[in-house]
Amino acid sequence: MRIVLGVGGGIAAYKVASLLRLFTEAGHDVTVIPTEASTRFVGTATWEALSGNPVSNSVFDDVHLVNHVRLGHEADLVVVAPATADLLAKAATGQAGDLLTNTLLMAHGPVLFAPAMHTEMWQHAATRANVETLRGRGAAVLEPASGRLTGADSGPGRLPEPQAIFDAAMALVQSRSDYQLPLAGRTVTISAGGTREPLDPVRFLGNRSSGKQGVALAVAARNAGATVRLLAAHMEVPAPAGVDVQRVETAMELREAALAAAADSDVIIMSAAVADFRPAEVSDTKIKKRDDTADPVITLVRNPDILQELVEQRNASRAGSGQLVVGFAAETGDSQGDVLAYAQAKLQRKGCDLLVVNHVGMDKVFGQDSNEVVILSRAGSEPQEASGTKTEVSEAIIRRISFELNHVSPRA
Structure with a gap:
């Protein structure tokens, strides 16, 4: 989503750096337009560094791009x-003296003001009238928080x-009937x-998954308007804001959580790296290494095929006939076949609707910031390739899922 973030000339401008970070970490493209006064509090270099975009507050910069309109x-x-009393007044009276006020006059999408000022300014009749004018024109104006102000006053x-502010902005976008997000009203479980499969209280069998791709998928689904439930096994990255997080450790715990979550999910995306096997026995105490004993032998047993069970549960339920089940396959080729051959066989065996295929290796995919995938469809459509950062790949996957939900007839 393309966001313009206007920064007013108040001491609270320093807090807006955190708001900008929330927008960019959620995958949005943000252009910051500070007022001239605000640059006395936070310089343009900060906004450029955090947004990754050039920053200006003048209508005379890059005139050929017609930025004051574009x-x-x-x-x-x-x-x-912060929306200062001065900015609210200029916006309410339609002034266009700088790039930000010009942009407000040209805005076609939703507009959100987050006021910050002294209590008497906020409660002044002129400010109240300006706020009501802006709200009457369709803009959203938040109520300021109460507490300690710049000086000794509170209120x-x-x-x-x-x-x-971030949550209010996302809710505002989702509420606009003329800007319908593709997964609005949908519940997505990822x-x-x-x-990790325990051997004893200290050791476990695990894998190299960092959770980066799954978290990026959760962000992309959230930004597409979905209610997102994240089933989080071991991850090296934090869970994103705005999603429901349920922690799991073992494959059996994930199986229980996934089957339960599927009951009210429109989409299930199994991007976790799930152990195929677990130790047949788990020691209650740490397995000791002693010179007078033989090397331990660890017997493994198969874990349930969670993806296949989700498909079977969906197919057995009439209520779940429109549910989309998406699997992930981390594959390596060998002398018996290449990556896509193994993936096609897995797609048919599992019965899921889409299969996202990774060609993995010691230095590929796991823990990396970029990825290359091929999306296979059980319906037989041409394989779709997606590459780039894991954020970009996730957005491509969510777009494909949105298309499938909105264009494919419910399953029998």
Whole structure:
């Protein structure tokens, strides 16, 4: 999503750096437009470094791009924080003296103001009238938080916390009937990370999964409007904000959680690296290494095929006939066949609707920030390739899932 983040000239401008980080980590493309006054609090170099985009507050920079028109036209969302009394007044009266106020006049998408000012300014009749004017035109104006202000005073006028502004912005976009997100109203369950199968209280059998791809999928699904449930095995990255996280460790724990979550899910994405085997016996105490004993022999037993069970559960339930089940396959080729040959066989064996195929290796996929996948369909459509950062790959996968949900007839 393309977001314009306007920064007003108040001391709370420093908090907006955290808001910008929330937007960018969620995968959004953010253009920051600070007012001239705000650059006395936070310089343009900070906004450029955090957003990855050039920053200007003048209509005379890059005139050939017609930014004073283009930015508002192209923005899916405009957020102004802190929205000072001065900025609210200029927006309410339609002034266009700089790049930000021009952009507000040209904005076609939703606009959110997050006010911050002294209590008397917020409660002044002029500010209240400006707020009502903006709300009457369809803009969202948050109520400021209450608490300690710049000086010794306390009261309403603090900038809401960055997470609260982020959540309000995402809710605003989802509520707009003229901007319908592709997964709005859908529930998506995603497994991520690698399972760990205990040998004793200290040791376990595990894998190299970092959870990066699963987390990126959760972010992409959330940004597409879905209610996201993340079944998180061992991950080396934090879970994203705005999703329901359920922690699991073993394949059996993941199986129980996935089968339960599937009951009310429109989409299930099994991107976790699930152990195929687990120790037949788990020692209650640490297995000791002694010179007078033989090397231990570890007997393994198969773990259940969770993906196949999810498909069988879906097929047995009339209520789940429209559910989309997406599997992941981490494959290596050998003398018996290449990666896609093994993946096609797995797709038919598992019966899932889509299979996302990774060609893995010691230095491929696991723990990396980029990925290359092929999306196979049980319906027989041409394989789809996607490559780039794991964020970009996840967005491609979510777009494909959205297409399948919105264009494929429910299953019998």
